[in-house]
Amino acid sequence: MSSNGGNQDSTGGITLQTVRDALIRQEDTIVFSLIERSRFPLNHPAYNASMASGSLAESVIREIEAVYAKAGRYENPEEHPFFPEGLPLPATSPPKNETFLHPAGISININKDIWSLYFEKLLPLFVVGGDDGNYVPTAQSDLTSLQALSRRIHYGKFVAEVKYRDAPEDYEPAIRAQDRNALMKLLTFESVEEMVKKRVEKKAMVFGQNVTLGSGDGNKTNYKIDPSVVSRVYEDWVIPLTKDVEVEYLLRRLE
Ligand SMILES: O=C(O)C(=O)C[C@]1(C(=O)O)C=C[C@@H](O)C=C1
DSSP: OGGGTOOOOSSTTOOHHHHHHHHHHHHHHHHHHHHHHTTSOOOGGGTSTTSTTSOHHHHHHHHHHHHHHHTTGGGSTTOOOSOOTTOOOOSSOOOOOOOSSOHHHHTOOOHHHHHHHIIIIIHHHHSOSOOOSOHHHHHHHHHHHHHHHHHHHHTHHHHHHHHHHHOHHHHHHHHHTTOHHHHHHHHOOHHHHHHHHHHHHHHHHHHTBOOOOOSTTTTOOOBSSOHHHHHHHIIIIIHHHHHHHHHHHHHTTTO
16 A cells, blocks of 8 residues: 555555545546656557567566566555566565455456557547657556556455455355355445546546636637546446456455
8 A cells, every 4th residue: 555655554544445545546646647648649659569579568668667576666565567477586675564465366467458458448549549759758658557557456456355354244155155246246336436437537627627828718628638538448447447356356365
């Protein structure tokens, strides 16, 4: 819980409200990162797998992740690499903090799905077509967005752990039966999802409005990315994938 101001010990202080607050704070990072990415056109050659070792985006991100791995970034249970295979070990061993999460769920990593979804479905929704040749800054911007989305989606582990600890008697029968549908039902709060979708749409309006000093065009509101697209990104992918992580985590909660 380090990135959002909640440095807790193994159990202390983490509640459904604090994990939801962390998700709300992460919305800011996601919305800003998508706005920043929209500065560049699609720049398809950056992620078209035409290079021997995959796309330019992939090779840049692999190198950056290797540096991060050496620095110990992925020792934090909130961080998940996109290319975990063959990463170097941390140069110095970080202090071993006891984690809040159940050990069997820590290794869940759905970044491969997030990666293909991001490039195939999400980018074309809010980025204009075209090619301005800025491939490396584009790849860097993609990584920032991907990490923000990945952190939020994998945060489902923390949400699931809190929900389980709050009511183990509700979750245990479904976990023992390995019943995904029952778990999905138990962890779903539709009214919360509605609020999330509305709030991210509003954030996209506030953070992405074009600011001018002239008084003449005050009623011509113009956003850097379409706020309804941000809401849709949450509705169609961010929330469902967070819930998938929650279910996967809970299925392993009694191992
Ligand atoms: O806040 C929760 O309870 C969550 O599990 C997070 C979340 C979300 O992804 O925003 C997912 C499932 C719930 O239905 C509501 C919201």
